[in-house]
Amino acid sequence: xxxxxxxxxxxxxxxxxxxxxxxxxxxxxxxxxxxxxxxxxxxxxxxxxxxxxxxxxxxxxxxxxxxxxxxxxxxxxxxxxxxxxxxxxxxxxxxxxxxxxxxxxxxxxxxxxxxxxxxxxxxxxxxxxxxxxxxxxxxxxxxxxxxxxxxxxxxxxxxxxxxxxxxxxxxxxxxxxxxxxxxxxxxxxxxxxxxxxxxxxxxxxxxxxxxxxxxxxxxxxxxxxxxxxxxxxxxxxxxxxxxxxxxxxxxxxxxxxxxxxxxxxxxxxxxxxxxxxxxxxxxxxxxxxxxxxxxxxxxxxxxxxxxxxxxxxxxxxxxxxxxxxxxxxxxxxxxxxxxxxxxxxx
Amino acid sequence: xxxxxxxxxxxxxxxxxxxxxxxxxxxxxxxxxxxxxxxxxxxxxxxxxxxxxxxxxxxxxxxxxxxxxxxxxxxxxxxxxxxxxxxxxxxxxxxxxxxxxxxxxxxxxxxxxxxxxxxxxxxxxxxxxxxxxxxxxxxxxxxxxxxxxxxxxxxxxxxxxxxxxxxxxxxxxxxxxxxxxxxxxxxxxxxxxxxxxxxxxxxxxxxxxxxxxxxxxxxxxxxxxxxxxxxxxxxxxxxxxxxxxxxxxxxxxxxxxxxxxxxxxxxxxxxxxxxxxxxxxxxxxxxxxxxxxxxxxxxxxxxxxxxxxxxxxxxxxxxxxxxxxx
Numbered sequence: 161x162x163x164x165x166x167x168x169x170x171x172x173x174x175x176x177x178x179x180x181x182x183x184x185x186x187x188x189x190x191x192x193x194x195x196x197x198x199x200x201x202x203x204x205x206x207x208x209x210x211x212x213x214x215x216x217x218x219x220x221x222x223x224x225x226x227x228x229x230x231x232x233x234x235x236x237x238x239x240x241x242x243x244x245x246x247x248x249x250x251x252x253x254x255x256x257x258x259x260x261x262x263x264x265x266x267x268x269x270x271x272x273x274x275x276x277x278x279x280x281x282x283x284x285x286x287x288x289x290x291x292x293x294x295x296x297x298x299x300x301x302x303x304x305x306x307x308x309x310x311x312x313x314x315x316x317x318x319x320x321x322x323x324x325x326x327x328x329x330x331x332x333x334x335x336x337x338x339x340x341x342x343x344x345x346x347x348x349x350x351x352x353x354x355x356x357x358x359x360x361x362x363x364x365x366x367x368x369x370x371x372x373x374x375x376x377x378x379x380x381x382x383x384x385x386x387x388x389x390x391x392x393x394x395x396x397x398x399x400x401x402x403x404x405x406x407x408x409x410x411x412x413x414x415x416x417x418x419x420x421x422x423x424x425x426x427x428x429x430x431x432x433x434x435x436x437x438x439x440x441x442x443x444x445x446x447x448x449x450x451x452x453x454x455x456x457x458x459x460x461x462x463x464x465x466x467x468x469x470x471x472x473x474x475x476x477x478x479x480x481x482x483x484x485x486x487x488x489x490x491x492x493x494x495x496x497x498x499x500x501x502x503x504x505x506x
Numbered sequence: 507x508x509x510x511x512x513x514x515x516x517x518x519x520x521x522x523x524x525x526x527x528x529x530x531x532x533x534x535x536x537x538x539x540x541x542x543x544x545x546x547x548x549x550x551x552x553x554x555x556x557x558x559x560x561x562x563x564x565x566x567x568x569x570x571x572x573x574x575x576x577x578x579x580x581x582x583x584x585x586x587x588x589x590x591x592x593x594x595x596x597x598x599x600x601x602x603x604x605x606x607x608x609x610x611x612x613x614x615x616x617x618x619x620x621x622x623x624x625x626x627x628x629x630x631x632x633x634x635x636x637x638x639x640x641x642x643x644x645x646x647x648x649x650x651x652x653x654x655x656x657x658x659x660x661x662x663x664x665x666x667x668x669x670x671x672x673x674x675x676x677x678x679x680x681x682x683x684x685x686x687x688x689x690x691x692x693x694x695x696x697x698x699x700x701x702x703x704x705x706x707x708x709x710x711x712x713x714x715x716x717x718x719x720x721x722x723x724x725x726x727x728x729x730x731x732x733x734x735x736x737x738x739x740x741x742x743x744x745x746x747x748x749x750x751x752x753x754x755x756x757x758x759x760x761x762x763x764x765x766x767x768x769x770x771x772x773x774x775x776x777x778x779x780x781x782x783x784x785x786x787x788x789x790x791x792x793x794x795x796x797x798x799x800x801x802x803x804x805x806x807x808x809x810x811x812x813x814x815x816x817x818x819x820x821x822x823x824x825x826x827x828x829x830x831x832x
Binding site for chain 1: 523524526527529530531533534535536537538539540541542544545547548551552554555610611612613614615617618619622623631633634635636637638640641642643644645646648649652653657660661664695698699702726727728729731749752753755756757758759763784787788791802803806809810813814816817818821
């Protein structure tokens with residue numbers, strides 16, 4: 161007596177794979193031929209002919225084997241893949257350019273000197289970005305200590321208190337994340353710099369960055385706090401804890417790594433912010449450790465200044481600065497990802 | 507004899523929060539209201555600083571495109587005209603081009619991530635796209651200027667060559683450098699991650715039973731997407747596009763590097779003359795007199811209100827997800 165063997169018709173067979181591979185190869189060949197035979201030329205023409213032919217070929221294959229619906233399905237599958245490719249292509253190009261152009265500007269003196277005795281157009285072994293790195297660190301640190309309490313309090317209001325302002329505050333936080341960075345800069349200029357301090361300083365820049373950072377911190381923290389099981393809060397209350405003790409001793413520690421992720425994402429959001437710094441920090445060329453007095457340099461400002469100087473050395477400087485900035489953001493992002501994989505600790 | 511110990515007085519049972527809790531709730535509420543405070547302060551201060559210019563120019567501030575200021579030797583303002591029309595048209599034009607380019611690509615890649623991609627690739631791509639959203643705008647600006655612009659100009663010429671009969675695609679005089687089209691392409695690349703992640707989120711909320719019902723009725727994958735996923739996620743995708751539009755309107759540095767600012771309303775997207783409110787502020791800020799700074803504050807206010815409105819509409823539309831569809 162024979163039993164019916166279960167089959168898995170949805171898994172691609174070797175024949176399917178070979179057929180797909182053949183279609184791919186044939187499409188490349190045809191599009192090469194087309195680009196060579198017709199007046200079309202260039203990478204763009206090649207790219208588009210290839211994907212048009214591939215879409216058609218996949219569609220035709222589907223049509224011949226299963227009919228019209230399958231043809232549409234196969235063609236759409238190709239188009240959707242092209243969409244994903246188009247999304248990733250710019251980022252690949254950006255990373256490749258930053259690395260290939262930036263590494264030339266990475267010299268030992270880059271990290272030990274500032275630009276007080278050099279101009280962007282000088283040879284690359286003169287001057288560095290010490291002032292910019294120290295300035296960016298100071299700015300980020302200041303905005304961190306201002307925005308994290310406000311951001312986390314906002315998140316706590318939305319998750320723990322759930323008062324009658326919850327809906328409007330959610331809406332406002334969303335709206336705040338769309339505030340253009342230049343508007344944040346103008347606001348600090350009009351509200352603090354002109355009437356009170358009357359001079360460029362790092363603190364002004366940090367204030368503007370705080371405005372841009374709060375929504376990121378608030379929204380990420382809210383998501384994290386929502387993931388903390390309700391049981392933990394009930395357990396805290398059942399043991400006689402007040403709400404304050406429950407939040408401070410149970411909810412926040414449980415959400416710790418998630419909250420750190422929120423801070424890191426906030427820092428990544430503002431580390432490369434340029435426009436408000438152009439208005440507020442004055443962009444000094446000397447290392448300045450005092451954020452409350454005198455212009456302060458920062459990586460984005462340095463990149464901007466070098467890029468606008470225009471000579472070959474200056475542009476290389478700009479790419480080197482961008483490389484440092486991108487590496488910084490990549491490190492922050494990887495750390496955040498690593499931490500958020502274990503969202504609830506203990 | 508055992509001395510009588512007095513029993514502790516029974517604790518009063520009450521639903522009133524303790525004092526520590528009252529303080530806690532007040533502090534948290536105060537912190538929670540910070541977004542409201544900051545947003546209102548922005549509006550108040552920009553309006554206050556820009557008031558003089560707004561009153562003097564009236565409606566001309568958004569209908570005329572002249573931007574000039576003359577001062578005498580003592581630095582007094584003799585004559586001034588501030589109009590944002592060209593800048594506003596340019597801002598909306600660039601943002602619109604960006605959304606038109608970015609939307610189909612984003613929806614395609616969101617569909618790919620949710621319904622076509624293998625798990626390992628999906629994880630990797632989501633990480634990459636999220637990271638791209640955090641890249642600083644100055645990076646896009648410089649990359650756009652030095653790497654993308656030569657290609658984008660070539661595309662503009664091809665577009666003009668084949669579709670030049672469409673009015674907005676005319677180029678006269680023949681200048682294609684630093685056109686709104688180039689700025690739109692750069693902005694599109696910047697907002698693709700935003701629209702993609704909103705769409706992906708919305709598509710992934712599609713009820714599984716509807717998806718399985720479609721498959722059970724014999725639908726192909728595309729048939730299922732067309733009948734179930736797209737109608738369900740439509741409002742979410744539109745909201746995501748609006749969010750991208752708002753981001754594109756407020757973008758400063760990236761646009762400033764690739765756009766040629768001209769104080770004249772220009773609807774020809776391939777012509778190298780455009781406008782942008784945020785870039786205007788950066789452009790004029792350096793050598794602006796105190797009076798012109800006030801005009802820039804007013805311009806900032808207009809930009810702020812514009813982006814706020816777009817964002818608010820986007821938010822409302824995204825929230826409606828799932829109410830449409832079959």
